[in-house]
Amino acid sequence: MPDPVIECRNLTHRYGERLIYENLSFEVPHGRILGLLGKNGTGKTTTINILNGYLEPVAGECLIFGENIRTMRPQTRARIALLLEGHVQYAFMTIREIERFYSQYYPRWDARAYYGLMELLAVAPGQRIARMSCGQRSQVALGLILAQNADLMILDDFSMGLDPGYRRLFVEYLRDYARSRGTTVFLTSHIIQDMEKLIDDCIVMDYGRILVQMSAGDLLGRFRRYELAIAEGTALPEAPEFHRPTAIGGRAEFYSFETEAVVAARLRQAGIACDTLRSDALNLEDAFIGLTGKY
């Protein structure tokens, strides 16, 4: 197995007095697409800024391709393509001009990847970026990232401004692109349905910590929503296997990684009848809500 592409060890970050997280550690394996999920303000962009070396963490270290990001050689940095919330500079240029401009800086530039995406997105080469909508500019930014033919892509909020059709198109394009080239991808998006079609692995963050890091298949295969009828006033047992338990109006709901047999045994131990117990498989958005709560 090749070494992980990204290794973050014991990251701690604060803005002034405000602690964002402490001792955060994770790895992104080679050739995988990993989605970082978390509610607003949990520190996703902070993590991306630390990974890019824009922000120095209060403690801990990040290695990318085995090199500490604070002292990374330019040749190694050139292997990383970075999208910061759909940002495109040089908006006075046209689609074609900006492609020519960027191509000078990237030795592995692949113009076909850029124009391939522009064609799919029906963006004309003579169009000036300054006259484009926010979503169209995001499309250009994504094309410029793909053309870099990098070994690692870091994409912060990649679907910002794209409508559902373009999002679907881009997600499929990115997935095929990354799989066929063995590119490692680390990304965030607020649109979790997009993530579900794209990612191999996920990290779900809560305020200050990582809740889970596992393959998306494992999460969706194991994490389920349970419900059962319960006598008014009865509380579900407090145990780490019962995530986000609620009991209202004679009906209880919770989420768990355990099988129905294990859950039923735990409930019976607590004196709760299980004949109405039922469980449902989840999509990624429901699993996210089950892990992080609704608010």
Ligand SMILES: Nc1ncnc2c1ncn2[C@@H]1O[C@H](COP(=O)(O)OP(=O)(O)OP(=O)(O)O)[C@@H](O)[C@H]1O
């Ligand atoms: N430069 C800064 N100075 C002070 N506080 C900051 C700064 N940047 C971010 N924060 C705070 O740190 C927390 C984490 O911000 P961050 O942008 O990393 O979150 P996020 O998970 O990317 O959020 P979102 O999902 O809303 O994009 C937020 O509460 C934010 O207000």
